[in-house]
Amino acid sequence: MESYSLYIDGKWRKTEDTLDVLNKYSQTVFASVSKASEQDVDDAISSASRAFRQNKLSPYERYTILHKTSQLLLDNQEDLAMIIVQEAGKPLKQARTEIERSAQTFELAAEEAKRIYGEGVPVEAAPGSENRMAFTIKVPVGVVGAISPFNFPLNLVSHKVAPALAAGNAVVLKPASNTPISAIKLAEIIEEAGLPKGLLQVVVGSGSTVGKQMMKDDRIQLYTFTGSAHTGLKLKQDTGLKRLILELGNNSPVIVDKEADLDHAAQTLAAQSFAYAGQVCISVQRIYVHESIQTQFLEKLISSIKKLNVGDPADPATDVGPMISESEAERAEQWIGEAVADGAKIAYGGKRKGALLKPTLLTNVKKDMRVVCEEIFAPVVSVLTFSHLDDCIDEVNSTNYGLQSGIFTQNIDTAFYAAKRVEVGGFMINDGSQYRVDLMPYGGLKDSGNGKEGPKYSVDEMTEERLIVMNLR
Ligand SMILES: NC(=O)c1ccc[n+]([C@@H]2O[C@H](COP(=O)([O-])OP(=O)(O)OC[C@H]3O[C@@H](n4cnc5c(N)ncnc54)[C@H](O)[C@@H]3O)[C@@H](O)[C@H]2O)c1
Numbered sequence: 460m461e462s463y464s465l466y467i468d469g470k471w472r473k474t475e476d477t478l479d480v481l482n483k484y485s486q487t488v489f490a491s492v493s494k495a496s497e498q499d500v501d502d503a504i505s506s507a508s509r510a511f512r513q514n515k516l517s518p519y520e521r522y523t524i525l526h527k528t529s530q531l532l533l534d535n536q537e538d539l540a541m542i543i544v545q546e547a548g549k550p551l552k553q554a555r556t557e558i559e560r561s562a563q564t565f566e567l568a569a570e571e572a573k574r575i576y577g578e579g580v581p582v583e584a585a586p587g588s589e590n591r592m593a594f595t596i597k598v599p600v601g602v603v604g605a606i607s608p609f610n611f612p613l614n615l616v617s618h619k620v621a622p623a624l625a626a627g628n629a630v631v632l633k634p635a636s637n638t639p640i641s642a643i644k645l646a647e648i649i650e651e652a653g654l655p656k657g658l659l660q661v662v663v664g665s666g667s668t669v670g671k672q673m674m675k676d677d678r679i680q681l682y683t684f685t686g687s688a689h690t691g692l693k694l695k696q697d698t699g700l701k702r703l704i705l706e707l708g709n710n711s712p713v714i715v716d717k718e719a720d721l722d723h724a725a726q727t728l729a730a731q732s733f734a735y736a737g738q739v740c741i742s743v744q745r746i747y748v749h750e751s752i753q754t755q756f757l758e759k760l761i762s763s764i765k766k767l768n769v770g771d772p773a774d775p776a777t778d779v780g781p782m783i784s785e786s787e788a789e790r791a792e793q794w795i796g797e798a799v800a801d802g803a804k805i806a807y808g809g810k811r812k813g814a815l816l817k818p819t820l821l822t823n824v825k826k827d828m829r830v831v832c833e834e835i836f837a838p839v840v841s842v843l844t845f846s847h848l849d850d851c852i853d854e855v856n857s858t859n860y861g862l863q864s865g866i867f868t869q870n871i872d873t874a875f876y877a878a879k880r881v882e883v884g885g886f887m888i889n890d891g892s893q894y895r896v897d898l899m900p901y902g903g904l905k906d907s908g909n910g911k912e913g914p915k916y917s918v919d920e921m922t923e924e925r926l927i928v929m930n931l932r
């Protein structure tokens with residue numbers, strides 16, 4: 460069995476205390492990882508703080524290291540994909556895509572390292588400042604504390620580490636404890652790409668120990684967190700006045716208008732509701748269909764769902780694998796049961812075996828059912844109907860979330876009418892909420908968080924703007 464270490468001050472540190480990592484399909488232990496003690500976390504933060512002061516890299520050096528990392532990720536695609544298959548239970552074809560996306564994220568961050576600049580400020584236009592000139596520069600914030608979730612164990616770690624390094628910061632990373640290996644492998648790759656010691660640390664452990672300790676340490680200047688709204692709120696309470704970027708959950712709504720291309724909508728929505736067993740923060744969860752096309756749309760949607768292959772994530776043909784744990788699958792099953800007891804109908808699926816929950820389609824749902832108003836984070840989608848677009852948009856906006864959404868329609872006026880009124884960070888026309896490429900600004904409103912990811916936007920978030928004024932005589 461493979462064992463993995465912490466990465467602190469440019470060295471691999473094995474600890475007595477370890478945690479087992481389960482293969483999420485077979486539920487057997489396939490690796491063990493060193494667990495960070497309080498001292499290990501303290502050492503990691505000291506090392507990052509020291510490296511930030513002593514190991515400064517020029518923008519071009521940062522570019523070179525991040526670009527090399529991107530290439531190495533692609534060179535190691537199959538090995539990394541198999542790690543994601545095992546530790547996350549993600550189907551192989553989706554795991555391969557995650558590696559390609561991580562390589563993109565590093566390449567984009569590499570480019571951004573060469574584009575960090577401020578602007579001229581016309582202070583001479585203020586009365587009494589005629590002899591002055593000013594401009595801003597962008598400086599790194601210092602030490603970035605990064606905390607990531609289980610569902611994209613490589614690319615969401617990349618979205619934190621790559622821009623933080625591009626901006627000239629040092630990083631202390633705590634990956635999710637159920638999927639820590641991808642982050643450790645990434646650190647190996649970044650080390651091979653030439654990152655000087657101390658600029659990246661990986662500490663593994665639970666959120667309530669390692670995570671909490673990081674949140675309280677004043678040597679960390681900025682936190683970047685991706686995870687649930689529940690944890691995001693705790694972090695906000697723990698970090699006080701410090702900078703905290705929050706990328707949180709969603710219960711993504713998509714509208715299917717009466718003028719939609721129904722085949723395209725049904726195929727896209729089946730794929731986007733069930734990819735990685737619905738454990739994607741922008742998974743389609745609520746589909747609002749115009750009442751005049753409901754029957755046709757449902758037939759097409761069910762026929763597309765039937766084509767999805769469910770089973771072993773290591774099989775290249777699999778579309779839907781297990782959930783992250785049996786207890787999470789049981790929770791989703793319980794939410795389905797609750798909805799059914801309140802009048803919902805299971806139009807497809809609903810069956811569970813261990814952590815594997817069949818793609819499930821619900822109809823006859825009500826807006827206050829948990830499957831509709833909360834984030835289910837499981838392979839479960841609900842179809843609701845509407846007769847007037849304005850009422851539909853009110854329903855779409857009625858939950859606490861606002862990350863991404865979309866509409867299927869051939870009518871450009873309807874598309875833009877909705878795009879201007881749906882309260883989200885990103886709105887897709889003729890696509891589902893799950894569309895994301897790594898260069899776009901990505902982040903939500905309301906309980907979906909604040910701040911934007913995407914290397915260009917993260918580099919901006921992870922730098923400080925400093926004003927320099929010259930008093931010319
Ligand atoms: N908006 C986005 O970009 C995005 C992307 C992926 C996932 N998510 C969301 O993440 C959630 C699923 O991921 P998860 O189950 O791993 O989330 P989670 O909130 O349970 O955990 C996320 C991370 O926070 C850590 N953590 C937990 N408690 C902590 C504490 N008190 N202090 C510090 N750290 C703590 C965990 O150990 C983990 O590393 C879903 O809600 C999903 O929508 C959002």
Ligand SMILES: O=C[C@H](O)CS(=O)(=O)O
Pocket residue numbers: 610611614738739740741894895
């Ligand atoms: O889980 C949410 C992530 O942001 C997924 S993705 O990067 O958009 O695919």
